[in-house]
Each structure stands twice: as C-alpha cells, then as structure tokens.
Amino acid sequence: MPVPSDSDGGPTLGPRRLHAVSPVLDIFPGLQQGFVPLVVLVVSIGRWGLLGAVVLAAVIIGWRVLAWSRHSYRIEDGVLRIEEGVLNRQVREIPLTRIQQVDLRRQLRHRALGVVAVRIDTAGGGSGAEAVLDAVSDAHALELRSALLSHRPGERSGGSETVDPLHGPGQAPGTPIGPTQAPEVVAEMSTRDLAIAGITGSGLLAGLSIVGFAFLILDYLPEDTGQDLTDDVANLLGTALVLAVLAVVVVPLWLAVAAGASILRDHEFTLVRYGPDLHLRRGLLDQREATLALHRIQAVWVLDNPIRRRFGLASVQLQSAASGSEASGDVSRVTVPLVRTRDLDRLMDLVLPVGGSLPGLVPAPRAALRRARVRALGLALFLLAAALVVTRSPYGLIAGLMIIPAWVFASRAYSSLGHARTEASLVSRWGAVMRRTVVVPVAKTQSCQLRSTPFQRRVDLATLRVQVAGRGPTVEVVDGDARALGVLRNGVLVAPGARLDEAAVRRRTHAGLEESDAAAGLAEGSEPVTNYRADP
Numbered sequence: 001m002p003v004p005s006d007s008d009g010g011p012t013l014g015p016r017r018l019h020a021v022s023p024v025l026d027i028f029p030g031l032q033q034g035f036v037p038l039v040v041l042v043v044s045i046g047r048w049g050l051l052g053a054v055v056l057a058a059v060i061i062g063w064r065v066l067a068w069s070r071h072s073y074r075i076e077d078g079v080l081r082i083e084e085g086v087l088n089r090q091v092r093e094i095p096l097t098r099i100q101q102v103d104l105r106r107q108l109r110h111r112a113l114g115v116v117a118v119r120i121d122t123a124g125g126g127s128g129a130e131a132v133l134d135a136v137s138d139a140h141a142l143e144l145r146s147a148l149l150s151h152r153p154g155e156r157s158g159g160s161e162t163v164d165p166l167h168g169p170g171q172a173p174g175t176p177i178g179p180t181q182a183p184e185v186v187a188e189m190s191t192r193d194l195a196i197a198g199i200t201g202s203g204l205l206a207g208l209s210i211v212g213f214a215f216l217i218l219d220y221l222p223e224d225t226g227q228d229l230t231d232d233v234a235n236l237l238g239t240a241l242v243l244a245v246l247a248v249v250v251v252p253l254w255l256a257v258a259a260g261a262s263i264l265r266d267h268e269f270t271l272v273r274y275g276p277d278l279h280l281r282r283g284l285l286d287q288r289e290a291t292l293a294l295h296r297i298q299a300v301w302v303l304d305n306p307i308r309r310r311f312g313l314a315s316v317q318l319q320s321a322a323s324g325s326e327a328s329g330d331v332s333r334v335t336v337p338l339v340r341t342r343d344l345d346r347l348m349d350l351v352l353p354v355g356g357s358l359p360g361l362v363p364a365p366r367a368a369l370r371r372a373r374v375r376a377l378g379l380a381l382f383l384l385a386a387a388l389v390v391t392r393s394p395y396g397l398i399a400g401l402m403i404i405p406a407w408v409f410a411s412r413a414y415s416s417l418g419h420a421r422t423e424a425s426l427v428s429r430w431g432a433v434m435r436r437t438v439v440v441p442v443a444k445t446q447s448c449q450l451r452s453t454p455f456q457r458r459v460d461l462a463t464l465r466v467q468v469a470g471r472g473p474t475v476e477v478v479d480g481d482a483r484a485l486g487v488l489r490n491g492v493l494v495a496p497g498a499r500l501d502e503a504a505v506r507r508r509t510h511a512g513l514e515e516s517d518a519a520a521g522l523a524e525g526s527e528p529v530t531n532y533r534a535d536p
Helices: 027-045 047-069 108-113 138-149 191-200 202-220 223-237 239-266 306-310 341-351 366-391 394-416 454-458 482-493 496-520
Strands: 013-016 072-076 079-084 089-095 099-106 116-122 131-136 184-188 270-274 277-282 287-293 297-304 313-320 333-340 418-421 425-430 435-441 445-451 461-468 475-481 530-534
Touching (some): 079 131, 099 138, 116 138, 131 138, 184 341, 191 202, 191 313, 191 333, 287 313, 297 341, 306 313, 313 341, 333 341, 366 394, 366 461, 366 475, 394 425, 418 482, 445 482, 454 461, 461 482
Antiparallel strands (some): 013 072, 072 079, 079 089, 089 530, 099 116, 116 131, 184 270, 270 277, 297 313, 418 425, 445 461
C-alpha cells in the first residue's frame, strides 16, 4: 500500500490515535501481579471489598480511556509528532532522518486483541526506544513503518510500497517492509534446528529449573517422610538402580525443557537481508519483528562450545550500534541460534560490508601458555590449601585432583588464542570452554587500548582492547606479543578504510541534520528531537 506523500515527496500521515483497545491492554500484566491479592481482599472484606474493587477498576479504566483520547501521532513536514498527556500536555517531535529502526512486537496480549506494539529507535536515543506506540493495528503498523523508514538519510524514496521480503507485495500484516528489492535469506531455523540449538547451547541452563523445583517440593515434605521414602525406595530397588532410573527420567526431561525453551523463544526464526537492512522475525508466544540497518553492525561474534565444535555447529551474534537490547524490544544484538560452520563464510558475506571468509589466525606466543598454566595451577593449589584448612584431615587432599583439570583447561585456553588482521577487518579468538571468535571491520573501530599487567610485562605479553559503537562485549586480543599488538593497534587506528568510513559518516550525518532541520522548520542549533510540555 503506497504511503501518502506531501508536496516535497516526503511521507505524511494524518493525526491518528492508538487502537481502541489501548486502555485495557496493560490490564493483563496487572492482573497477573494483583489477581491473588485482589481475591484475598474481596474474600476477607466481603461484598464491600467486591464493590470497592469494581469502583477502583472503573476509575482506572476511565482514566486510561481519557489518556487514550488525548494521545495522537502524525507525520508531517518530515517529522513524527506524538502528543499525549491529560493534565500536562507533552509533544515529542522526532525528525524522520534520525530514525534508525522501527520494530514490531506482539506479546500474547497483543495477539489476543489483534494489535502490535511499534518501537521507534533513533541514533543516540538512550537506553531504550525513543518512542513506543503500544497498540496499533497491523495495517496501520505497516503503513507507519513504511513511512518512517522511507525517509532515512540516503534512502529517501517517497511512496515506498510495503513488501514482505519472503513473499513479495501483498503480504500478510506484520511482515518486514522496505523498498522493492530481491530478498536474501541469511538464516532460517526449523523446529529441529531450534531443538538442537537448545540442547547444545546455553539453553541447558533452563533445565536447572527442574532441579530447583524438585528441591522446593522436598522442602515442603516432613523431614521424616522424605527420609523414610528415600530409604524405602533404596531398599526396594537398590541405590544403583535408583540412580539409573533418575538418570533415565531426569536427563531426557532436562533436555526437553532446554529444547522447548529454545523453540518458544525463536519459533520460525527468519533473518532476511532486504536491501540495506536485515529483517528479523521470531517467537511463538511473544512474537517479535525487528529491522536492523546493515551499516549499524559493528562486529560479528561466532560462539561455540566443545559439543558444538564436535558436530560443526556454532551460534552467531550480530552486535550493532543500537542503544537498547533485544530483551527490551530494541535490537543491539541479534543472535542466530544455530549455524553450521560450513555456512559461516556465506553469512559473513551477507551481513558485513567487508565480507570474505575467516582468515587463518596467528597463534599466541608460547609465553601465553606458560602464563595460563601458572594461573590455573595457582588457583588449584589455593583450593587445595583451603580444603586442608577447612577439613583438617587427609580427605582435603582430594581437592588436589583439581590440578589435572586445571592443567587441561590452561592448555585448551591457550590453543584457542589467536588473531588476524586483514585489509578490512580485525579477527580475534579466545575462550577455553565457550570459544569466541569476533570479526570487527576496522572502519567501525572507535578506540584501541593496549593493556599489560606486571606479570604480562615480564614475558612481553599484552592485551589489546578494541571499542566499537553501541553496547556489547569488548573485543579483545588476549595475551599477544606486546610489540606486535602495538603495531596492530596503530594499523587499525590509521587504516584508510577507517578514515574513509569516518568521513562518509560525517557527510551523512551533516546531510541528515540539514535535511531534518529544513523539513521540521527548526531553528539553527536547536535539538533534533524535541520534547516540551504545556500546561492545560
């Protein structure tokens, strides 16, 4: 559906209110938290308590209806204007050229009422979304997102059409939109893939809730009952058989919980490259759709553990310059739950401008191996001494067995260390159990810091820390040769690609500022995103 345009070709939308169900939308989470206290109050007080609850509910709903009637949004002159407030009026103005992402989210209550939440993120918008329209119909959400994204700097195309990157024009409501271009599927997860991701990754931690629940039930049993029950079962079946039965029952249940949690979170996971953007869709009960501009991707992380390495699997995280987090509805990190290592090169080509396959890594110096072993053995000896002091018996020597896994852990940690520098990117890898490989385009580097402890300086080692825009883990080259890392730091900071990218970003930023200020009719030097209040 084409978006209406003004005389200058920019998108325009007349004043609109949120969906009529908006006043009751937030009642659902409130009922979850206050249902039990409300029932207790009604039962304890009687009919007067019931009458009071009804009156209170009527007052709350009435106030929300009044607030809904005073809330509106519109697009005109290149600016999104949101007006709200019953007593104190607040008007928020967001130039369309500052909008970076427009995401859609459908929680269970949204789906029950047939609406969607629209979250709008701007560059430097703080820790959360710049604006949230929490109840918009599917059709209006598509039209609104098309209008907002069609006016980004360098992508202005008045009258853009809503298009599903998977099925083309005329898509079902709620699918990603953008200018008409051929889509490229970056990643698509089947239910089987998500189950494998759950039982081979961090989803196994979800199974620990079963153990906690079992202990909670045992706490409610009388002490004698629990002991007698355990003794009777052990005498009847034998201790070894009881342990075997527990393993047969608990382990499959644990794996099922891990797989189920992964499926619920990432059901029908689809990541599609659509022109200059990535479109994400996932979730079963809590459905989420997000748009991530490719130029905002700062780093690509490849994560694997021993189980996944054994089967040639990994997960991939795309770290962007967004200010929020996926948990809060914004997207600063997009995680592809499962990727086969043979498909990593193709994924890199699609999500990074530098593209290319992962290069061979330069291993860390042998001094890093000695340092890792000294640190691991030092920790093991400390635990041994603590065990001897606490137990005050020869049984404390059992803690000495920690020396063997500590030695193995140090060796694996060293074998994982490595880095590489290509013409356009920096690659680093570290981690003994959870191995992290990160690819950072040198053009995205914000700053570099070379650090070394007294112990590292004794053996000419150092750690290079690379900062990129946005939130996320810090990129590190751990325990590398100090001189080589110094040269690497200087090379990254003065790379021609970084200088060209910085100049291009400055040009786009200045052009966007001038365009948005002219469109909004703002005075020179005024703030681009305006909030002001007026007394009624």
